[in-house]
Amino acid sequence: MGYKPMSLDHVNIFVRNAERSLAWYTDILGLHTQDISRHADGRMRGAFLACDPGHAHDIALFEVGEEAGGPEKNQVGLNHVAWRMASLDDLADIYRRLQERGVELRVADHTVSIGVYFSDPDGNGLEVYYELPRSEWKQDRPFTGGGAKGRFPGPWDAALRQTTVANG
Numbered sequence: 001m002g003y004k005p006m007s008l009d010h011v012n013i014f015v016r017n018a019e020r021s022l023a024w025y026t027d028i029l030g031l032h033t034q035d036i037s038r039h040a041d042g043r044m045r046g047a048f049l050a051c052d053p054g055h056a057h058d059i060a061l062f063e064v065g066e067e068a069g070g071p072e073k074n075q076v077g078l079n080h081v082a083w084r085m086a087s088l089d090d091l092a093d094i095y096r097r098l099q100e101r102g103v104e105l106r107v108a109d110h111t112v113s114i115g116v117y118f119s120d121p122d123g124n125g126l127e128v129y130y131e132l133p134r135s136e137w138k139q140d141r142p143f144t145g146g147g148a149k150g151r152f153p154g155p156w157d158a159a160l161r162q163t164t165v166a167n168g
Contacts, residue, residue: 010058011081015122018063022047024121025061028101029083029094029128037062051083058083070123080117080125091116091130092154099155107156111147112137116156 015021022044025031031049034057039045048057059081071077085091095116098105105118113131120126130152139147 010056010060011078012060012062013078013081013124014064014068015061015120015124016064016066016068018044018046018061020121021061021063022049025049025059028097028103031059071125078125080127082115082127082129085128085130088114088130088152088154091128092156094128095155105159107159109149109152109160110143111139111149111151112142114152114154114156 022033022036025047026033026049031051032053033047034050034053034055035048036044037046037048044063046060046062048060050056050058085094091114095105095107098116098118103118105116108115108117113129115127115129117125117127132151137147
């Protein structure tokens with residue numbers, strides 16, 4: 001079955017200012033800069049970033065100019081880009097970093113995973129999350145199987161309680 005993709009590999013998004021976005025993504029997510037694309041006059045056109053320096057890129061950021069409109073709610077298009085964290089402790093670390101930097105966020109317990117949702121400076125949706133190993137799901141389907149929430153204690157406990165009250 002050679003026509004089946006091996007995996008989802010990278011995403012390419014438009015940003016208003018490539019230099020500003022490069023600084024933000026490397027500071028907030030700690031991504032490694034693999035390459036920079038430049039216009040003939042030397043201005044940055046785009047940046048290629050990776051979680052693992054051994055991989056060409058996970059995300060590319062291409063500049064479209066300061067006057068560009070941002071993503072709008074309830075329009076067709078990309079909802080968010082997600083990065084899976086290696087451990088719940090790693091997710092807690094990045095959650096604290098986001099809070100320290102004043103990034104607005106929300107948290108969702110998906111029973112088999114917990115996600116922290118936020119946006120980059122241009123309004124592009126992002127998520128960092130931790131997912132239980134498949135053997136620990138305790139349900140056949142990851143999202144429609146019901147499942148027990150509250151399996152992910154961490155610095156987000158108060159935020160999750162507020163979400164439960166608001167949705168309850």
